Amino acid sequence: MNAAQLRAAARARAQRWLRDRGYLVERLTPDELRYMTSWSDAPIPAGQPVPQRDDPRLVALRRRYDELDWPVTAHSRWSDRSFVDFARFRGDSLYIWHYRESPRVSALKYFMFLRYVEERDHKGWLDALGEDGAFGCWTFEFPGRRPVSRDLLDSVNELTFLDRHLQLSGWDGLRALDIGAGYGRLAHRAAQALPGLRDWCCADAVAESTYLCEHYLQYRGVVPPARVVELPDVPSLAPGAFDLAVNAHVFSECPREAVRWWAEQLARLGVNWLFVVPNEADGFFTHEADGSRRDYREVLEQGGYRLVVDEPAFADPAVRELLRVHDRHCLFERDRP
Ligand SMILES: C[S@@+](CC[C@H](N)C(=O)[O-])C[C@H]1O[C@@H](n2cnc3c(N)ncnc32)[C@H](O)[C@@H]1O
Structure with missing residues (x-):
């Protein structure tokens, strides 16, 4: 030998x-x-404006948020923000996971995810919205189709749910408050998809997220109808200003007292609908500073919000099992006198 x-x-x-x-x-x-x-796809193209950790705008936001002694700023999972990659915030991160396994397994999973969303995408949003992979977003390409990402697929799946239950695409003058908007994923997609959107207002209790969101929405050219509100200004939003509130993967990552703060704001604002995407397969559980989980459905109920729809994000159990994704789409309605 x-x-x-x-x-x-x-x-x-x-x-x-x-x-x-x-x-x-x-x-x-x-x-x-x-x-x-790697945590993110493709290098950042030269000339693409990149947010910076030491940007004076972020420093000012941080100072404003740090001054607040409100329950909503007592963080658990989001107390450490050192992980935020400012250039590649759409890569694999706490904002959005990409379910990455070996490339072939990932491709098969994403193809199944795409086929599932495609079958329900009666508005043709997948093609219309598209994905360019900006800011390190992982993209997947299949013959005969435009590139996709989890940002795009999740967003179209969520908007399709909202369209089915609230006829969002035909709603003229829709106004939404996005709680924990992250870098503005759904704000960008809603602004692309909904011609009747009047206002998609992004709020967040983490200064770094508000900063990225501001940057991203400007970069996408969707301001207005999308916009950012700084956390200290949330209590000044006017009652009656929003029809819908959105909460995708947020309450499951906050302590219960933070959820209570938001429930009080929603009741004060008189928002009729609340869309929640919990992280957990069953129930509604917060993430406390000591790592424990506490029920938050009763906090929303105390605020006057009743659960009216609770569906798996993937109706087909085989798809849920193969993707290993057990997200849910939940709709709460405000009790009206
Ligand atoms: C997993 S990310 C989801 C982002 C976005 N909703 C999405 O689905 O793309 C969680 C978001 O919750 C925000 N967040 C954390 N604690 C919060 C709190 N107490 N109130 C509001 N937002 C919070 C984080 O800054 C982050 O933007």
Whole structure:
């Protein structure tokens, strides 16, 4: 045996030894390795304006938020923001996970996700909204289709749910308050998809998120109808200013007293509908500073919000199981006297 054959035999022996103990070892191609070890796709193109951690605008926002001694600013999961990648905030991050596994498994999952959304996308939003991969967003391409991302697929799935229950696409003059808007994912998509949108107002209790959102919405050219409100100004929003509030993957990441603060704001504002996407497969649970989880449905009920729709984000249990995504789309309605 020559040296190469000896190495191959040793590798085969090691693989057998591991396989017999329940481990599967695969050699990745350089592209696969890059895919599995990077947090974001594609380098940032030259000339793309990139948000900066030391931007005076962010420093000023942080100062304003830090001065507040409100329950909504007592964070649990979001107390450490050192992880925020300002140039690649649409990559794999706490704002949005991309369910990444080996490239082939990811491609199969995303294709199934795409097919599921495509079948229900009666407005043609997938094609109309598109995905350009800006700010490090992972994109997936399949023959005969435009590139997709989790940002796009989640957003179209959520807007389709809202259209089915509230006929959002035909709503002239719609006004929405997005609580915990992140970098403005759904604001951007709603502004692209809904011709009758009058106002999509993004609020967040984390200064870094407000800063990124401001930057992203401007970059996308969707201001107005989208806009950002700074947290200290939320109590000054006028009652009757919003028809719908949106809360995608937020209350599950806050302490219960923060949810109570928002429920009080919603009741004060008299918002009729509240759309919630919880992180958990069942129930509604916060994330407390000590790591415990507490029910927040009763907090919303105390604020006058009654759960009227609770659906899995993927109606087909086989899709849920194969994607391993158990998100739900929930709609609360305000009790009216
Ligand atoms: C997982 S991200 C979801 C972002 C966005 N809703 C989306 O679905 O793309 C959670 C967001 O909640 C925000 N957040 C954390 N604590 C909050 C609080 N107490 N009140 C409002 N927003 C909060 C974070 O800044 C972040 O933008």
